[in-house]
Amino acid sequence: MGLVATTFDKMPGWRGDRQxxxxxxxxxxxxxxxxxxxSRPMGSGAAGKLAGTVGDWRxxxxxxxxxxxxxxxxxxxxxxxxxxPYMVTADGHTQGLFTGYFEIELNGAWLKKAPYTTPxxxxxxxxxxxxxxxxxxxxxxxxxxxxxxxxxxxxxDRRAKIDGGSLAGRGIxxxxxxxxxxxxxxxxxxxGRVRMDDGSLVRIGFxxxxxxxxxxxxxxxxxxxxxxxxxxxxxxxxxxxRDHPDEGGRLMAMNPSYIFFRIIDGALKSVPPDRGPxxxxxxxxxxxxxxxxxxxxxxxxxxxxxxxxxPLEPTQPLSRLLVAQDTGxxxxxxxxxxxxxxxxxxxxxxxxxxxxxxxYFLLLPRR
Numbered sequence: 001m002g003l004v005a006t007t008f009d010k011m012p013g014w015r016g017d018r019q020x021x022x023x024x025x026x027x028x029x030x031x032x033x034x035x036x037x038x039s040r041p042m043g044s045g046a047a048g049k050l051a052g053t054v055g056d057w058r059x060x061x062x063x064x065x066x067x068x069x070x071x072x073x074x075x076x077x078x079x080x081x082x083x084x085p086y087m088v089t090a091d092g093h094t095q096g097l098f099t100g101y102f103e104i105e106l107n108g109a110w111l112k113k114a115p116y117t118t119p120x121x122x123x124x125x126x127x128x129x130x131x132x133x134x135x136x137x138x139x140x141x142x143x144x145x146x147x148x149x150x151x152x153x154x155x156x157d158r159r160a161k162i163d164g165g166s167l168a169g170r171g172i173x174x175x176x177x178x179x180x181x182x183x184x185x186x187x188x189x190x191x192g193r194v195r196m197d198d199g200s201l202v203r204i205g206f207x208x209x210x211x212x213x214x215x216x217x218x219x220x221x222x223x224x225x226x227x228x229x230x231x232x233x234x235x236x237x238x239x240x241x242r243d244h245p246d247e248g249g250r251l252m253a254m255n256p257s258y259i260f261f262r263i264i265d266g267a268l269k270s271v272p273p274d275r276g277p278x279x280x281x282x283x284x285x286x287x288x289x290x291x292x293x294x295x296x297x298x299x300x301x302x303x304x305x306x307x308x309x310x311p312l313e314p315t316q317p318l319s320r321l322l323v324a325q326d327t328g329x330x331x332x333x334x335x336x337x338x339x340x341x342x343x344x345x346x347x348x349x350x351x352x353x354x355x356x357x358x359x360y361f362l363l364l365p366r367r
Contacts, residue, residue: 093335
């Protein structure tokens with residue numbers, strides 16, 4: 001990862017954004033820092049070093065808490081006075097891939113019964129995640145996920161084996177839903193809302209993964225000549241699976257990655273529109289203002305200026321202030337991001353269509 005110091009007037013669209021809309025996301029990240037010791041590093045790598053420690057953010061967070069969200073000029077002045085922008089590069093290149101995700105809604109029940117026959121599993125007790133940096137400093141930031149078998153760490157089951165029933169009957173079914181395709185896309189999104197058969201609403205979020213790499217089934221369809229690259233979206237993949245029911249299950253099984261979930265909120269009647277699911281940082285995500293990043297390169301809580309194109313109008317720019325608050329198994333690399341669009345049909349459309357090149361700038365504290 002390379003970081004090139006720049007200025008705000010060189011960030012495309014900086015003066016045209018409604019930066020006040022990003023204040024809530026930033027304050028929510030600050031709240032996660034409140035309980036951490038001042039000496040704790042914000043992150044690792046080049047960006048983590050420049051981000052400093054949690055103590056370096058105390059004053060910034062205190063000032064941000066009083067920012068008026070309806071005064072974009074004042075919010076811009078706050079960031080310009082307190083932060084230094086850095087353009088991010090990977091092997092000398094500024095361009096990377098930016099995608100979108102959203103909070104999916106599913107139909108479910110607490111007990112297995114027709115049509116709710118697809119399980120959503122909680123984290124199995126034998127699942128182990130190892131921080132290799134604790135054993136060898138040269139491996140800092142690298143993790144290994146597996147399961148304990150007879151005192152040894154072994155690879156966890158792949159998606160195909162789990163879907164085949166390797167975890168069935170153990171009582172770790174969190175709930176049941178009515179569609180294996182919806183379950184697959186829940187795993188891709190990482191969180192969702194489940195409308196239960198009793199009328200209540202339950203929010204579920206990430207609790208762990210099986211450790212196998214994420215494989216894009218859209219890429220598989222492209223490589224097989226089943227779909228043109230420019231036509232690939234969540235919607236087009238769903239349509240392909242619907243039109244090829246026999247092959248759809250085999251296609252989904254080719255992504256070995258599998259996600260486990262936990263209950264975030266239960267028995268809800270409604271959800272505030274500005275309160276998304278809880279991201280990897282532990283803060284609620286803010287629709288349109290939260291970004292999933294690779295935390296090996298970008299520390300959680302850091303403001304990010306994104307410069308890409310609008311998924312609905314690819315000829316139009318999309319430039320806005322975001323906050324790094326989440327991650328995902330497909331988000332890997334110094335210049336890679338996944339924009340959280342929120343909940344609903346519009347969010348689903350934008351997330352499904354967003355797959356464009358772009359670049360970003362990190363806003364790190366001035367020393």
